[in-house]
Amino acid sequence: MDPVFRVLCLGADAPDLVASSYGPFVVQGCGSLDEVAVRLREEAHDALLLYSDAPAALAQWPALAQAVLDTAVIVVLGAPAPAEAVELLQFGVQDVLADAGDAPRALRLAIERRRLQAAAGRGYSTDxxxxxxxxxxxxxxxxxxxxxxxxxxxxxxxxxxxxxxxxxxxxxxxxxxxxxxxxxxxxxxxxxxxxxxxxxxxxxxxxxxxxxxxxxxxxxxxxxxxxxxxxxxxxxxxxxxxxxxxxxxxxxxxxxxxxxxxxxxxxxxxxxxxxxxxxxxxxxxxxxxxxxxxxxxx
CATH class of the missing domain: 3.30.70.270 (Reverse transcriptase/Diguanylate cyclase domain)
Structure with a gap:
């Protein structure tokens, strides 16, 4: 039985995500970054999908540090400038997409990559x-x-x-x-x-x-x-x-x-x-x- 991936989504509905073969995904929508921060504190999620046209606001979001530690974070910017995309990657974001249609694949791969990295890292990162x-x-x-x-x-x-x-x-x-x-x-x-x-x-x-x-x-x-x-x-x-x-x-x-x-x-x-x-x-x-x-x- 395939695992179910819990995704927190900001800024857009994601019907294609729910129906994607890369899932199954369970999507919970949020209306603001403040609401995202509250939801992340309340319960665990596998991934965070952020639709945004303001990359600078994301880079300055105080909860980003905790978000990238707890979840696989994917950002959809539409037409990101290279410098904007690189800056978000430096802050721990897994991927920055120009096309929302790539979100299901990017989310699933980011979740699996994060799990593999966590498993590999436990041996050297834990007392x-x-x-x-x-x-x-x-x-x-x-x-x-x-x-x-x-x-x-x-x-x-x-x-x-x-x-x-x-x-x-x-x-x-x-x-x-x-x-x-x-x-x-x-x-x-x-x-x-x-x-x-x-x-x-x-x-x-x-x-x-x-x-x-x-x-x-x-x-x-x-x-x-x-x-x-x-x-x-x-x-x-x-x-x-x-x-x-x-x-x-x-x-x-x-x-x-x-x-x-x-x-x-x-x-x-x-x-x-x-x-x-x-x-x-x-x-x-x-x-x-x-x-x-x-x-x-x-």
Whole structure:
């Protein structure tokens, strides 16, 4: 049985799309880019088809960064200039069409290509013990988002959280127990953040959190303090209460840099210089059998 592809469509009805042999497609129409952004947040779609005569408006659309991450985006411009088409491709759009009649084929191929790329990329882009994006994948995501920020400036922040205590767990309970502890820390970070925020593993003892949408740089400091406090709460591993000692660092865009590498260096450097409170009571990690807060077995 052929899969059914869910398509969000802006700017035109698509009867040919519904009847195409490249489907079956289920098409949901939208009347504005704002409505598209809302629908994308509410439910998953395989593709987004945008009919437009204003490519500059699409390039400056704030939700485009999330749209190209979540769906295969195809744009029909009618008579696109080469520079306009290339710019949209740089922002992550899969294809730019001059003829709406090519939309069914372009959509199906874009969906399949995106699935193949995702399958191929999971091996190199994921930290296997935690299931989080790894360092390279985070930098790639940041580079893409920062390119959009050049057109639509807005504050964002990168938080790095280095943790002490994993090595002690690995020595006393084994590497598998240390990996369980890392997974539990990852679960806590994800649970404490919005869906639009990105959590990544950037090393055996460090996490990074990208706050893609913040109102002011002060929000980054507030979230950093909250995450450090959450990570420092006890965990249950192998029936024992374990603790991690987080060292936190923050880099704000654009104050501390305008490219991914500069922001990462700044946040890492700040985390290395960070002196956490309560060092004498936080370590050693192994405290013997005890209950741990907010810590279901992973």
């Amino acid at each position: 296997l013990p935690t299931g989080l994006p790894n360092h390279a994948q985070l930098l790639e995501h940041m580079t893409h988002l920062l390119a959009l920020r050049e057109r639509e400036p807005a504050p964002m922040a990168l938080i790095v959280l280095r943790v002490d205590g994993l090595a002690a767990v690995a020595q006393t309970l084994g590497q598998e127990a240390a990996d369980v502890l890392r997974r539990k820390a990852a679960v806590r970070l994800r649970a404490a953040l919005r869906a639009s925020d990105v959590v990544a593993s950037i090393g055996h003892d460090a996490f990074a959190v990208l706050l893609a949408w913040i109102d002011s740089p002060a929000d980054g400091e507030r979230v950093m303090d909250k995450l450090a406090a959450i990570l420092s709460q006890p965990y249950s591993v192998a029936g024992r209460a374990q603790r991690l000692l987080p060292h936190a660092g923050l880099a704000s865009y654009p104050e501390h840099g305008k490219n991914a590498e500069a922001l990462m260096r700044r946040a890492l450097g700040a985390a290395l210089q960070f002196t956490p409170m309560g060092r004498d009571v936080m370590l050693p990690a192994d405290r013997g059998p005890a209950a741990a807060a907010n810590d279901e077995e992973a």
